[in-house]
Amino acid sequence: MDWEPGLSIWKQIEKKLLSDISDGVFSPGDKMPTEMELVRRFGVNRHTVRRAMAALVDSNVVRVEQGRGAFVQEQILDYPLGSKTRFSQIVTGRHRLPDKRLISSEVLKASSTVAQFLDVKPGTRVIELYSVSEADGVPLAVATSYLPAARFDGIVEIFIQTKSLTEAFKRFGIDDYSRKTTRISATLPSTRAASLLKQAKNRPVISTESIDVDSAGVPIEYGVTAFSSDRVQLIVE
Amino acid sequence: MDWEPGLSIWKQIEKKLLSDISDGVFSPGDKMPTEMELVRRFGVNRHTVRRAMAALVDSNVVRVEQGRGAFVQEQILDYPLGSKTRFSQIVTGRHRLPDKRLISSEVLKASSTVAQFLDVKPGTRVIELYSVSEADGVPLAVATSYLPAARFDGIVEIFIQTKSLTEAFKRFGIDDYSRKTTRISATLPSTRAASLLKQAKNRPVISTESIDVDSAGVPIEYGVTAFSSDRVQLIVE
DNA sequence: ATTCAAAATTTGTCTAGACGTCTATACCTA
DNA sequence: TAGGTATAGACGTCTAGACAAATTTTGAAT
Numbered sequence: 001m002d003w004e005p006g007l008s009i010w011k012q013i014e015k016k017l018l019s020d021i022s023d024g025v026f027s028p029g030d031k032m033p034t035e036m037e038l039v040r041r042f043g044v045n046r047h048t049v050r051r052a053m054a055a056l057v058d059s060n061v062v063r064v065e066q067g068r069g070a071f072v073q074e075q076i077l078d079y080p081l082g083s084k085t086r087f088s089q090i091v092t093g094r095h096r097l098p099d100k101r102l103i104s105s106e107v108l109k110a111s112s113t114v115a116q117f118l119d120v121k122p123g124t125r126v127i128e129l130y131s132v133s134e135a136d137g138v139p140l141a142v143a144t145s146y147l148p149a150a151r152f153d154g155i156v157e158i159f160i161q162t163k164s165l166t167e168a169f170k171r172f173g174i175d176d177y178s179r180k181t182t183r184i185s186a187t188l189p190s191t192r193a194a195s196l197l198k199q200a201k202n203r204p205v206i207s208t209e210s211i212d213v214d215s216a217g218v219p220i221e222y223g224v225t226a227f228s229s230d231r232v233q234l235i236v237e
Numbered sequence: 238m239d240w241e242p243g244l245s246i247w248k249q250i251e252k253k254l255l256s257d258i259s260d261g262v263f264s265p266g267d268k269m270p271t272e273m274e275l276v277r278r279f280g281v282n283r284h285t286v287r288r289a290m291a292a293l294v295d296s297n298v299v300r301v302e303q304g305r306g307a308f309v310q311e312q313i314l315d316y317p318l319g320s321k322t323r324f325s326q327i328v329t330g331r332h333r334l335p336d337k338r339l340i341s342s343e344v345l346k347a348s349s350t351v352a353q354f355l356d357v358k359p360g361t362r363v364i365e366l367y368s369v370s371e372a373d374g375v376p377l378a379v380a381t382s383y384l385p386a387a388r389f390d391g392i393v394e395i396f397i398q399t400k401s402l403t404e405a406f407k408r409f410g411i412d413d414y415s416r417k418t419t420r421i422s423a424t425l426p427s428t429r430a431a432s433l434l435k436q437a438k439n440r441p442v443i444s445t446e447s448i449d450v451d452s453a454g455v456p457i458e459y460g461v462t463a464f465s466s467d468r469v470q471l472i473v474e
Numbered sequence: 475a476t477t478c479a480a481a482a483t484t485t486g487t488c489t490a491g492a493c494g495t496c497t498a499t500a501c502c503t504a
Numbered sequence: 505t506a507g508g509t510a511t512a513g514a515c516g517t518c519t520a521g522a523c524a525a526a527t528t529t530t531g532a533a534t
Contacts, residue, residue, distance in 0.1 A: 008518090009517080034484060035485070044518080046520090048519080065484095065485080065526085065527085067483075068485080068526080245487060246488075247487075271513080271515085282488060282489045283490095284490090287516090301515070302514095303496050304495075304498080304514055306497095
């Protein structure tokens with residue numbers, strides 16, 4: 001490799017790798033060459049390669065995992081947490097195609113936790129929805145939602161059709177609802193969640209617990225969502 | 238210095254410097270010790286010190302200038318550019334004490350540029366105000382303002398008293414005015430401006446040219462403002 | 475085939491030294 | 505005194521090597 005004067009070598013390497021990525025030589029999620037491979041390719045010291053990679057990590061273009069390698073960072077979606085936040089709106093606003101697929105559903109008796117959040121008696125029948133949210137076919141989050149069964153009988157079919165809880169709620173006369181609380185934590189995904197998110201079991205997920213209420217303040221949904229931390233970033237405003 | 242195991246040395250150095258800064262050992266604007274001084278103080282290699290400093294630069298806590306040294310970064314003020322933006326409101330909203338001091342004033346004949354922006358004939362008498370805006374005693378900007386002299390005769394004294402153009406305009410019956418245009422560029426400050434801003438001559442300033450109009454749309458002020466780029470960040474919404 | 479431990483890979487940290495670039499200062503010269 | 509120049513100080517880049525830490529692969533034993 002020949003270096004042009006005036007610009008430091010590590011910056012030229014950074015530039016080259018960046019153009020390789022935007023040219024699709026390395027695609028999002030792909031493994032980058034190892035440091036030693038880059039050392040041989042560019043004919044420089046390992047530290048010089050590392051300086052270039054550090055810049056790419058800094059600008060969030062790649063992600064490095066010790067002992068594994070460097071990977072092209074998937075485009076991270078900023079997910080604002082507001083009281084009127086709607087998944088499809090956010091994704092559409094980023095010019096990406098949203099999709100929310102139902103994986104399984106079940107009617108069961110509310111555990112004490114679910115009952116507490118939905119403000120119903122323990123044992124009350126609730127609908128459990130397990131779904132995965134995607135943008136452009138890339139899974140972003142898996143969610144478990146609980147809804148009071150008495151009020152929303154038959155909502156599952158509507159949800160499958162419309163692929164949207166917001167739409168399904170409308171069919172039940174709820175034109176407006178809002179997020180009451182959101183609790184955020186970081187955990188490791190279950191095997192099932194990792195599989196659905198198509199991410200490694202040892203990569204963390206951002207886990208949120210949320211309660212949605214209708215305009216009268218009555219809880220209509222309690223949900224636990226696991227976001228892929230490589231693809232989603234929550235924004236609190 | 239003794240290092241605790243489990244945490245890399247550069248991170249411990251970063252932590253120590255960070256606590257020194259928050260403890261006021263180094264204040265905003267102060268020069269940090271040189272790399273070699275830190276090398277002696279911590280008893281490590283220069284590269285290790287540099288790794289720690291790089292982290293501080295990355296998190297915007299310090300700013301490094303080649304050949305001069307590292308400086309504790311001043312808190313950057315977000316300055317929204319809106320049609321009703323008022324300097325004192327912004328600063329007060331950040332719980333800081335605003336001050337606007339008149340440096341010099343003069344009545345002169347309008348140059349073609351000034352005349353054009355104020356929508357008057359070249360040669361018309363205009364008031365030139367040269368002032369510096371501060372927050373908590375730290376200079377943020379220097380401004381040169383031009384006002385039509387005929388309309389605002391005696392405004393200088395009011396401005397000196399109230400330290401506010403908004404207030405002074407009110408005395409002339411202008412309760413409401415708005416920003417018509419703002420042009421933004423980056424330049425190097427004049428010697429005088431650098432001195433008033435208490436910043437190095439080679440640090441850039443954000444320069445804005447603006448026209449304020451009264452509610453009837455008549456220009457009342459044409460101003461050129463130089464913001465310290467180390468202390469102010471303009472926000473366009 | 476499964477499991478467990480050792481070895482190889484790969485990235486992270488630290489040290490050491492050389493030279494380049496930029497800045498400020500002291501000094502010399504006109 | 506003003507202006508240019510030399511020099512020292514300070515940060516920027518690059519190379520070289522060693523070891524640590526995390527992960528993956530390999531291979532042996534069951």
